[in-house]
Amino acid sequence: MKPPKFEYHAPTSLDEALDALGRYGGDAKVLAGGQSLMPLLNFRLARPAALVDLNRVASLAYIREQDGQVRLGAMTRQRTIEFSPLVAQRLPLLKEATRWVGHLPIRTRGTIGGSIAHADPSAEYPAVLAALEGEVVARGARGERVIRAADLFQTYLTTSLAPDEILTEVRLPAMPAGAGYALEEFSRRHGDFAIVGIAAVVVRAGQRCTMARLATAGAGPVPVRLRAAEEILETEGLGEAAIDAAARRATELVDPDADIHASADYRRHLAGVLTKRALTRAIGVARG
Amino acid sequence: MADMMTVRLKVNGVEHEGRCEPRKLLVDFIREDLGLTGTHVGCEHGICGACTILFNGEAARSCIMLAVQAEGAELATVEGLMRDGKLHPLQEAFREHHGLQCGFCTPGMLMTALDFLRTNPTPSEREIREGISAVLCRCTGYQGIVNAVRAAAPVLAAGR
Known part of the structure; x- marks a missing residue:
């Protein structure tokens, strides 16, 4: 597998990079670490006229x-x-x-x-x-x-x-001092793409929750903030019943697609399970 | 060809210079232009880890880097591990603990394990498994590799 032909630019400043990018009217791709773009080039799924490589722009x-x-x-x-x-x-x-x-x-x-x-x-x-x-x-x-x-x-x-x-x-x-946090993810093997992941942040004052944040990976086309699940914690506190209710709400808030890795139903199920795990761990490490 | 570019780099301490198209993958440059065929080509899309080298001291997959990106860089490949006709302690551990069978993934395993042990000199078994999960081996069932990395850890730490 070899990438298709492209023109290659390796600017050393952001201005040069923007200048190079501007010359191709949307037909160039920006190359950062290359860990996603290079496989796409090798498969020829991406065929840009040019690459603008940012790896020599030290100021970034x-x-x-x-x-x-x-x-x-x-x-x-x-x-x-x-x-x-x-x-x-x-x-x-x-x-x-x-x-x-x-x-x-x-x-x-x-x-x-x-x-x-x-x-x-x-x-x-x-x-x-x-x-x-x-x-x-x-x-x-x-x-x-x-x-x-x-x-x-x-x-x-x-x-x-x-x-x-x-x-x-x-x-x-910056996260508030003492905020609890966790990222729980399920994938077939460590390092694979997440089937579903949940990021959680909890700021606690005793059993009360003054701020909760929940966001998904892999449970839809974009990351989803689970605002209604967060609100359950912010109103009902950090007890087990509230965590369970938030996890149930999470399954209703996501609208995942199916692919070869997992069905939509399974992803929805995972969103609930991982929300519970992430919240439990986040609350466990939260101080306040 | 008009769009050929010159690449000057150091591999295993030796200066090299070559000319290639910008689209040439670093692993192909290492193998075809520099003649260093110890680095293997596996999946060619950044999954299997067979092509892992050290790029400026850090493990990186040379099948998803361009040769032109290595201009001015220092690379280390499996050929550079032996010193004075003696195997590197990590290679010695792989031999001792049956860390390879067909050997295809071994260059990538070794270079990955080197960076892993450099940044985590006293790893737990779980951390070793997580570390080498970056490279796929179809022969060993990984147990020999885990044993080899575990055995090499204190030897490499003592040598630092």
């Missing part, structure tokens, strides 16, 4: 804290995130999710920006972006804009990024 790889957010450059490798003390402290859910992203030799190349822009519905980072109500920064010829998670994912592998825009930064609000 960073993790820093600003205005209550952790801001990650789009080209920050998943392996860097896995070992980042700042991520461990401020975004423990992101650290936990990273363990589930592919395998070690995938994470050394794979990037947070690439994973989110690729928008695979079974991927972990889009679910984390949804759960934490994060946003991304996109740069294009007309300037820069900030896109909220809820406005980014449109359907399978499709975002609201314009063809001449590059996702440059991912912004995630």
Whole structure:
């Protein structure tokens, strides 16, 4: 299997990259870590006229804290995130999710920006972006804009990024100190794509829940925020009955499709089971 | 050809230079242009892990990277593991613990396990299984490989 012919650009600055991208009128693809795009090229499922490789744009790889957010450059490798003390402290859910992203030799190349822009519905980072109500920064010829998670994912592998825009930064609000969190996922083998995954965040005050967040992976064409299930916890607290009710609600809130890996019914079932597991574990580690 | 590009890189400490099309996969460049056929081509879409090498010190799948992306990079392949005619301790452990049968996945297993043990020098058995799940082996049932990695861990840690 060999990729089809393409023109190759390896800019060293974002401006050069945007310039190169703009020349192809939507016919070029941005190459980040390549862990999804390269297989598509090898299979010739993608046949872009050109690749704009961001791997030499050093200014797109960073993790820093600003205005209550952790801001990650789009080209920050998943392996860097896995070992980042700042991520461990401020975004423990992101650290936990990273363990589930592919395998070690995938994470050394794979990037947070690439994973989110690729928008695979079974991927972990889009679910984390949804759960934490994060946003991304996109740069294009007309300037820069900030896109909220809820406005980014449109359907399978499709975002609201314009063809001449590059996702440059991912912004995630720092999690409240003591927040409980968990990402539970079911796949046939560790490292495979999730059949269903659930990201959970819980802020507790004793048995009361002051904030709950639940988001799905693999349970529909885009990550789904399970708002009505969150509300059950926020009104009824963190007891077992509330967890069970939230898990039941989760199965009603998702609208999964069937594929060769799992039926829609099975995915719906998993959404409930994993919601219960994720909440139980998140509540267990929550302080407050 | 007009769109040929020059790639200069270091493999196992040796400088190399080659010319190829931008679409040439790194694994094919390593095998065909540099003649280093120890790195194997398996699935060619980033699943089986047979082609795993160290790219600037980190395990990466060379079938889903372009050769031109390795311009200026330092690579390590299975050929670079032996020193002074002696097997690397990890290779020695694979031999000792029956960590290979047909050997097809072995280069990828070794390079993956090297990065795994570098970043996790004292792994649990579960962590070893998770670490090597990046590479598919159809012969061994993995038990010999797990045993080999477990045995090699303290040897490599002591050598650091």
